[in-house]
Amino acid sequence: MSNEFFSTSNRIKETPFTSRNNEAGVKKYSVYNNTLIPTVFKSLKNDYLHLTKHVQLWDVCCQKIIEIKGKKSHDLLKYLFCRDLSNIIPGRAYYSPIVNFEGGILNDPVVFCLSENHFLISLSDSDLFNWVSAINHTMNFNADVFESDRITIAIQGPKSELLLCKVFGKEIEKLKYFRFENYVFNNDNVLVSKTGFSKQTGYEIILSKNQTGVILWDLIMKEGVDLNIRVGCPNMIERVENHLLSYGNEMTNKNFPQDCGLGKFCSLDVDFDFVGKSALLKQRDKGFNKSIYQVKFDLDILPRPPFFNNLPVFNEGKEDGRVTSVVWSPKYNKYLGFLIANKDLVQNQKNYSIHNEVSFDIIEIN
Numbered sequence: 094m095s096n097e098f099f100s101t102s103n104r105i106k107e108t109p110f111t112s113r114n115n116e117a118g119v120k121k122y123s124v125y126n127n128t129l130i131p132t133v134f135k136s137l138k139n140d141y142l143h144l145t146k147h148v149q150l151w152d153v154c155c156q157k158i159i160e161i162k163g164k165k166s167h168d169l170l171k172y173l174f175c176r177d178l179s180n181i182i183p184g185r186a187y188y189s190p191i192v193n194f195e196g197g198i199l200n201d202p203v204v205f206c207l208s209e210n211h212f213l214i215s216l217s218d219s220d221l222f223n224w225v226s227a228i229n230h231t232m233n234f235n236a237d238v239f240e241s242d243r244i245t246i247a248i249q250g251p252k253s254e255l256l257l258c259k260v261f262g263k264e265i266e267k268l269k270y271f272r273f274e275n276y277v278f279n280n281d282n283v284l285v286s287k288t289g290f291s292k293q294t295g296y297e298i299i300l301s302k303n304q305t306g307v308i309l310w311d312l313i314m315k316e317g318v319d320l321n322i323r324v325g326c327p328n329m330i331e332r333v334e335n336h337l338l339s340y341g342n343e344m345t346n347k348n349f350p351q352d353c354g355l356g357k358f359c360s361l362d363v364d365f366d367f368v369g370k371s372a373l374l375k376q377r378d379k380g381f382n383k384s385i386y387q388v389k390f391d392l393d394i395l396p397r398p399p400f401f402n403n404l405p406v407f408n409e410g411k412e413d414g415r416v417t418s419v420v421w422s423p424k425y426n427k428y429l430g431f432l433i434a435n436k437d438l439v440q441n442q443k444n445y446s447i448h449n450e451v452s453f454d455i456i457e458i459n
Contacts (some may be wrong), residue, residue, distance in 0.1 A: 105129065108154035109244060109303040110310055117324035125155035125218045131326040138423060141330040144293055148250035149325030150313050153290070153297070159214040159225055160241040166210045169234040172367050173225060174204070175350060177360035181206045186271045186286050190350045190358050191221070192369035196376060197346035198353070199224065201338070203288060205273060205299075213241065213299070217340040228368065244306050248313065249295030252320045257296055259316045260309075261285060268296075281305040290327045292335035330420050333429045336387060336458045342402065342417050343385065343431045349373065351381035352433055354458040384436050388416050389427045390453035406432060409444045416447060431458075 101107055106128045114131050121133040131152065134140050143149065161169060170178050176189040187204045200221050205213040214225070222240050229238050248256060257265045261276050265285070268274060273286035281302050289295035300306045314322060331337075336354075338344060344353040350373075351359065361373055404416040416430035432438075438445060438455065447453055 101129070108152055109306050110152040110154065110246065113307075113310060114152055114324060119324075119326075126157045126216060126220075128155040128157070130155040131324075132329075134323070134325060137328065137330060137420075140325055141328045141423070143321075143323055144250050144291065144325055144328050144331055146251065147321040147323070148248060148252035148256050148317055149323050150310065150317070151247040151249060151324075151326050153247050153327070154244045155218070156245050157216045157222075158241040158243045158245070158299070159216065159222055159238065160243070161212045161214065161225075161236050161238050163210060163236040165234045166212060166236040169225075169229055169232075169236045169238075170204070170212055171365060172232065172234070173228060175359045175361075175367060175369055175373065177363050178204065179363070179365070183208050184272060184274070186273055186288055188271070188358060190355050192350065192359075192373070193346060194369055194372060195346075196349050196369045196372035198340065198344050198348055198350060198355075199346055201340050201344075201355070203271075205284070205286065213243070215245065215297075215299075219340060243299050243301055244303065245297055245299050246306065246310060246313075247289045247295060247297045249289050249291045249325070250293050252317075252322075253293075253295045256313065256317050256320055256322065257285070260313060265296075279305045279308050283309070290337060291331055292337065293331065329418060330422060333387070333418050333420050333431070334422055334424055338385070338431065338458075339418065343433070348383075348433060349376060349381060351376075352383040353385045356381070357459075382435055383433055384438075385458050386432045386434065386438065386455040387458055388430050388432045388447075388453050388455055389422075389425055390447055390451050392428055392447065392451050404430065404447055406434070407446050407448075408441070413445070 105124055119131045119134055122129045123132045174189045175192050183206050185206055189204045190201045191199050193199050200219050201217050203215045226238050229236050268287045270287050273284050276283050276285055284299040286297050288297050350356055402417050404419055405412050406414040414432055414434045416432050419428055419430040422429045
């Protein structure tokens with residue numbers, strides 16, 4: 094990455110693997126949780142085709158981690174999240190939206206349960222540490238809450254299991270989705286979970302030491318040569334095709350979880366309070382009137398590069414939403430994107446258009 098095009102500072106961090114990304118020929122970076130994340134290596138389409146056929150190693154240290162420990166840490170966790178985490182089990186990971194007191198989504202992290210009172214919250218792109226710290230303090234949970242120095246890499250793609258078996262052994266084959274195990278590597282503990290931001294099968298590895306991470310990175314690249322491994326990154330085409338939502342793109346704090354197909358992760362009937370519960374119950378009484386759809390359409394005048402945000406959608410000539418994360422799909426040979434809209438869209442779709450002229454197909458995302 095040339096400093097001619099991008100400047101880092103104390104507010105925008107490199108990672109222990111930024112030099113490895115540069116050596117692999119990264120073409121574009123973005124900033125996620127104030128940290129660099131690669132977005133394109135060869136090209137969006139080329140990266141996509143490789144990811145869906147082979148295996149890639151990703152630097153996802155931008156998934157910052159909040160660590161919670163202490164006697165009342167589980168009580169804090171239950172109060173923070175709208176998903177019922179009262180019976181979580183060590184060794185498992187939980188996709189768990191977190192909302193504000195108005196019921197708007199603040200983040201959609203994965204929570205790792207290390208033990209009865211020790212948890213990792215792996216964040217999507219939004220500042221959440223101050224929120225968690227403030228809730229902990231004002232509600233007198235008095236848990237130990239800190240921004241962890243742990244770092245994360247991901248192995249994604251259909252050959253990822255073959256690769257990790259070469260590195261950690263055949264036991265990897267027994268690991269189920271949203272489960273994790275601890276392994277010793279370089280005299281250091283590493284956490285290997287069957288999770289990740291693709292639908293191609295994959296794993297994430299959480300490490301405590303940068304040096305261990307770099308040694309492991311180089312070993313994975315060496316062991317993956319015969320599997321056609323490449324350094325890669327989360328791919329926008331792959332995620333949109335497979336209904337993977339991105340906080341800040343598809344949903345914001347203006348949306349309830351139920352607007353985004355995430356109502357199943359929102360436990361409104363539990364017998365304890367949590368942040369946003371009363372607001373969500375009131376809205377449930379009124380009715381959750383929105384849903385999220387994958388949109389498919391053709392549009393000859395779409396500019397390049399082949400993805401962008403916020404294409405306006407019109408209902409009988411009046412703007413009534415925006416299509417986000419628009420990308421060209423090789424699988425469907427159409428443009429795809431996401432749209433949060435009123436549920437009457439299904440019945441009245443003929444009245445809707447993109448750019449006031451283009452009709453589209455929709456699939457509701459549950």
